[in-house]
Amino acid sequence: MVYLDYNATTPLDPEVVEVITETLTTAWGNPSSSHEAGVKAKHVIATARQQVARMVGAKPSDIIFTSGGTEGNNWILQTALQHFCRGSSKIGLSMGDWNDAKSARNRPHFITSNIEHDSIKLVLEHFLSTGLADVTFIQARPLTGCVHVQDVIDAIGPSTIMVTVMLANNETGVIQPVSEICQRIKSLKRKKGETERILLHTDAAQAIGKIPVDVQELGVDYLTIVGHKFYGPRIGAVFAHNPGEDAPLYPLLFGGGQERNFRSGTENTPMIAGLGKAAELVSSNLDKYQTHMATVRDYLEESLQQTFPDSVSLNGKSPDSQRLPNTCNVSFLGTSLKGHEILSRAVSVQASVGAACHAGDRPSHILLSLGIPETVAWRALRISVGRETTKEDIDLAVQELKSVLDS
Numbered sequence: 001m002v003y004l005d006y007n008a009t010t011p012l013d014p015e016v017v018e019v020i021t022e023t024l025t026t027a028w029g030n031p032s033s034s035h036e037a038g039v040k041a042k043h044v045i046a047t048a049r050q051q052v053a054r055m056v057g058a059k060p061s062d063i064i065f066t067s068g069g070t071e072g073n074n075w076i077l078q079t080a081l082q083h084f085c086r087g088s089s090k091i092g093l094s095m096g097d098w099n100d101a102k103s104a105r106n107r108p109h110f111i112t113s114n115i116e117h118d119s120i121k122l123v124l125e126h127f128l129s130t131g132l133a134d135v136t137f138i139q140a141r142p143l144t145g146c147v148h149v150q151d152v153i154d155a156i157g158p159s160t161i162m163v164t165v166m167l168a169n170n171e172t173g174v175i176q177p178v179s180e181i182c183q184r185i186k187s188l189k190r191k192k193g194e195t196e197r198i199l200l201h202t203d204a205a206q207a208i209g210k211i212p213v214d215v216q217e218l219g220v221d222y223l224t225i226v227g228h229k230f231y232g233p234r235i236g237a238v239f240a241h242n243p244g245e246d247a248p249l250y251p252l253l254f255g256g257g258q259e260r261n262f263r264s265g266t267e268n269t270p271m272i273a274g275l276g277k278a279a280e281l282v283s284s285n286l287d288k289y290q291t292h293m294a295t296v297r298d299y300l301e302e303s304l305q306q307t308f309p310d311s312v313s314l315n316g317k318s319p320d321s322q323r324l325p326n327t328c329n330v331s332f333l334g335t336s337l338k339g340h341e342i343l344s345r346a347v348s349v350q351a352s353v354g355a356a357c358h359a360g361d362r363p364s365h366i367l368l369s370l371g372i373p374e375t376v377a378w379r380a381l382r383i384s385v386g387r388e389t390t391k392e393d394i395d396l397a398v399q400e401l402k403s404v405l406d407s
Helices: 014-026 037-057 067-088 095-099 118-129 148-153 178-186 269-309 340-343 365-369 372-380 391-404
Strands: 063-066 109-113 134-138 160-164 199-204 222-226 236-240 312-314 326-330 380-384
Touching: 014 222, 014 269, 037 063, 037 222, 037 236, 063 067, 067 118, 067 160, 067 199, 067 222, 067 236, 109 118, 118 134, 134 148, 160 372, 178 199, 222 340, 269 312, 269 391, 340 380, 340 391, 365 372, 372 380
Parallel strands: 109 134, 109 160, 160 199, 199 222
Antiparallel strands: 063 236, 222 236, 312 326, 326 380
């Protein structure tokens, strides 16, 4: 078997497994307890918070642990909705209007892209369909797969409360101009009757562990971190810049007041320790990881083009945009087989047709939104390599695909 689906999930790094295992047996106490066992668990969590913060250029106090990316994205979007509600009097919206949101004269306005993960896309579609907010979905440019910065700026209105654009797309690997978007928005002067400030968020799930990610350089207020995308456990974290002060943050979960009252629930100490170790490995080895993945991915694309001359389309690859070093989205044009049918016959190749959530039940909305014809989108595979993928693995996978497509 050749595993080539690292954008869906990564295996736990052996050092991460070791830390989790040790924590399960040595730091099993409740971190909220004041006795020795609790204090030890609390120290483990504090160490992990420092490790995660260092990975993204943040302060430890800016990091709040979550169950994963979906919770993090939902939480940040809900925070923006609440923040607009609480500050509604400043922009001429009465609480009566808010309670009858569908007839509100001035609902909160979100700006996002049309290539976001469903944990952004579906939340905002829900806000829109229920009348809780207005949403603008900026179209990524077909030739580059990128959102155009000026399109975001042009969409800003008086009630714009948040702009959320992913850092790198999970299917094409195309890196989005988040830093430039943030710079331009921060340079705008808001007028009387407008929201005083536009909150800035990026979902960095696919970028972390593959390219440098620094919240200071990006200029975001919020950033979503997902452990199982960079050889960590299936939990996550949220970066919020000085949460509750510079970046508003309202609890999504209420209970025992853990995580400084931002995210209640007894902390999952072993998994948090594992997340911290995974972050430490990224901080120490990113250059090596990035170089290796780019070398193997480029070898993959060269092999595909040589093996299937004139019958492959590398979706998202453009001289005018940058991609993650590990991601290849390819359509096979010389076959009637759809992507999931190719994979069902290429039994030794473990890849996907796009986001793992959809598994071939429809052509990728990401590819369709980039103007890729439906017949081409149906025949697409997302092949993503990892830290340990070798050229020999690629040779085996390409040979298997050739056997399927030649039969």
